[in-house]
Amino acid sequence: MVTKQFSGSSEDADLRRADSLAREIFSDVANKWALLIIESLGERTLRFSELRNEVEGVSHKMLAQNLRMLERNGLVERTVHPVVPPRVEYTLTEPGQALRVTIDGLCDWTHRYLGHIETSRHRFDA
Amino acid sequence: MVTKQFSGSSEDADLRRADSLAREIFSDVANKWALLIIESLGERTLRFSELRNEVEGVSHKMLAQNLRMLERNGLVERTVHPVVPPRVEYTLTEPGQALRVTIDGLCDWTHRYLGHIETSRHRFDA
DNA sequence: CTGGATCCTGCCCGATACTG
């Protein structure tokens, strides 16, 4: 075994670690529910139950799971009001807002090419 | 049973159909492999086996599956050269290129906030 | 109302083998 690192230097290791982290984040973010949640939040502050209504078709479990994930990554901020019944509010952080901008781009793209895609599908299915 | 439509007019039906189509497209596109494939393609033209090497970690099956899906939606163009062994090349269409631009934004975002996210995770995990 | 924990089902996806 070698004491020194392989191809050389800890910079390579750092780069590899950053890459794997980027991949991880990419996997977290590139999922339907996360994107829809962020898009629904926009610049508003919403409660859990409100989000449940906003994000069409999301289950209780998926919403909770993704919100925790987004909170962990620092994309949403979770504030608990010590009242009964409990009131918990979610809002996008600055990184979250930045991400939302790119998601807006994705939505724009979807609507712009809706027609192209529909006809392309029809042709393909024949 | 009613002969007339519910809330009225076929425009509502059109809107609902467009929405469901948009959701469908969103689900197709908001998936890790599709995004990575599009990003890898960029403005190049690549063969199946080349894509297999480019997109780190993708399986034969997932690559074929996603390529068919992208082709169906008209985001990639598939050209078969009638030689042996067969040579099949993939390239982004104009809608595909447009989508790639927004994905680039996503990648930029990822790298810009890599640090934020890492520290946020660390704090959260405590 | 928020959000865990648990069970259970269906499907995703990897491995493999087979055609052109």
Add this chain to the structure above:
DNA sequence: CAGTATCGGGCAGGATCCAG
């Protein structure tokens, strides 16, 4: 080389129940 079909294990995700 490119692509499809099949099988099987594992995990995603819905339903439900409970706790604070």
